[in-house]
Amino acid sequence: MKVRLTALVLVVVVIAVVALTTGDDPVPLATLFGGGDAADRLVVGMLRLPRLLAGLFVGAALGAGGAVFQSVSRNPLGSPDIVGFDIGAATSALLVLLVWHGSAVALGAVAGGVGTALLVYLLAMRRGVRGHRLILVGIGIAAMLSSVNAFVLTRADVTDAQSAAVWLTGSLNGREWTDIRPILLALPVLLPLALWLGRDLRMLELGDDTARALGVGAERTRLAAIVVGVGMTAVATACAGPVTFVALAAPQVARRLTRVTGPNVLPAALTGAALLTGADLAARRLLLPVGVLTGVFGGIYLAFLLRRAA
């Protein structure tokens, strides 16, 4: 396990270096260590570094959030979307952009996402939240909001709608230091919390009865996990929009790479970071938002892993 983790870290480092030194303006490696000329250092420091950090932190947050959700829901498809977070974030973002023509998109998105998650949790609540009830309510609310989104997109002017759709796919374009400050502050708090919860979540996977017999508070752990999971997804979405698929694929890929059971928060976070920053390298070349590529890369890689293990 340690070997694989180190390998993952190395992959991330390599991608980071490539991200910082290549692009329209190739920059010598020495720049990263303080050498090179001022113009190069500007490019790295003002443009590429914030974008890279955004990719790393958002990827890690999504990977860890996905791992937590999949563990809690005991379902490999578990993602914050079971509580309708992504779709709620999308709906409020669309409303902010296309209906109110405002600019606080990120804030609106997070508010919408959290609000939806709360709504789903409350609606599913009846003497504690049972697994399939949460999923059903989540599906219901998600579909409702999804149709609202489709509707809003048809009502707006086509150019406006198209640029709103860019945000919906998830993008790291033009992310600067001010954009990434929230996640730089929040993730170092939330990620350790998720790691902490990881142990209790491992016990929860044995079933509520066995977990309780071993001294784990089932409902309490579940709630804490959902809160932390939503929190991480929220800061990630505030930074990059609802990036497709990373939260779903990263934990699954991490599990197949490390072959360990349990939520595996750390490997999932590293995999998420690698996936997102790697996809962003291609996104910059192809001038597409990164969300397009995470879907394609993540989907293909997951399919490949499924095929191999069949």
Next chain:
Amino acid sequence: MRIGGLLVGVGVLVLVALASLAVGAKAIPPATVWHELLRYDGSADGVVIRSLRVPRTLLGLAVGAALGLAGALMQALTRNPLADPGILGVNAGAAAASVAAIGLLGVADPAGYLWFALAGAAIATVLVSALGRSSPARLVLAGAAVSAALGSFVAGLTLVSQNAFDAYRFWAVGTLAGRPLSVLAATGPVLLLGAVLAIALGRPLNVLALGEDTGHALGARPGRTRVLGIVAVTLLCGAATAAVGPIGFVGLAVPHIARLVAGPDQRWLLPYSAVLAAILLLGADILGRVLARPGELQVGIVTAFLGAPILIMLAHRRRLAVR
């Protein structure tokens, strides 16, 4: 008793269909509707009825029934009450193929990219079934992976081509409007084939519900039933989505409601699902026309808003038909 219920259902369906002919931007009284159906006299009302509303109503009937059948089949095949035909990647495949047709090949007319959508749905389903062959958990993951990849393809293409985006955003809502009779003519046979196959699977599905081992022991062939079932779902859902775009909920919620009346016997559950789903879809369409007069609210949106409270109520029922 159950046959009685079914007849009542069909009766309600006929009423709803007639209502669908009568309601719209211009309300036409039922008497006129009846008159025009029997003897076309070229009046303005007659034109509206014959060339707009009849095709629309028929399409709604066909698509509704198809989605209901597909949903019931899917839940029976996976023995999972939360299964929705979309997990096989049908919607994603249809969308990707449609967008490709519009954006890359310049096909503009719904009856044109219809065939692409159907092909796309079929290819996606085959891919997902192949990847997810060994277990239901794998199937679901495979569906998610393929849907994500295709979804990204759609996102990418629509962000690059405004034409494709414009056509896609209207397709993505799921609507019965603007679909000429040619669409029904093209998808009708496919839907019919799927429906016949579905109904024929009634008894094998009953046996499948008892589990693989018991099924084998009773001389059924679970493997074959499953393959045929997936073929039927692909035909039904693929054609329906190709014709009118993705419509959610109907496949997921209706079989649960149908089960309340028909019980778990698939030979009754399937026809009930078809009839109830058709009623739901047409009803939603009518509602959409009424609520947003003189414009209309697309049927895909109305079904979502009708379906969500239903699902939430179902979620709180004490005994859901869980495995």
Next chain:
Amino acid sequence: MTRLHGVDLTIGYERRTVVHGVDIAVPDGEFTVIVGANGSGKSTLLRGLARLLRPTGGAVYLDGQQIRSLPSREVARRLGLLPQGPVAPDGITVVDLVGRGRYPHQRRLRPPSHADRIAVSDAMAATGVTDLADRHVDELSGGQRQRVWLAMALAQQTPIMLLDEPTTFLDIAHQVDILELCADLREHHGRTLVVVLHDLNHACRYATHLVALCNGLIVAEGPPHKIVTSELVADVFGLRCRVIADPESGAPLVIPSRRPLRQ
């Protein structure tokens, strides 16, 4: 002495009461077996004692305190449970699963200790699953899986152990192995056991204290040789039988009559 006992316990699910005002004292250091017909409330009572179910009436006491007021982890160090139908996560190995039984004893940030490792290997040796250590639990047979779960409960190393039908799926040789293991735990390690068994003859042979439930009420309790009579069996199970002394152990042996009485 009874560390674990329940007073006036009424336990049920949603709208159905299964156990009606039962007083049960689990004698320390004894092998208590709860028997009864299907639906008589055996598992419900056990789960109530294990604090998995909240009684609607009465309370369960552990070491003199209400079990509900104790922190769950503390209870988990004194009371171990093997539930019916436990769930194994996908792809988990035997040694990993048994290791999870050490959770109540482990501190959060420390890796598994030497004591943990010993507990795990002892538990696996006692249940005969050491050879299966690296296998995936979901590949094992029903009997092997049951033994692995028992090993997990053993690794928890609690003075009191509650086992809900631990001999399901096992062939007779393994059933006897498990029961002998339980008897050994009691005799040589001083553990208190409460086991729900559906096989009455096994219960008679191994229990030192038998509790017979019928419709959520205790109709008899005590050492098997004192309470097991054909009248009791008829009352509790609706079965006509003869009761003789088992030639091996002297315990009561229930022999059903040719035409059983059905209630």
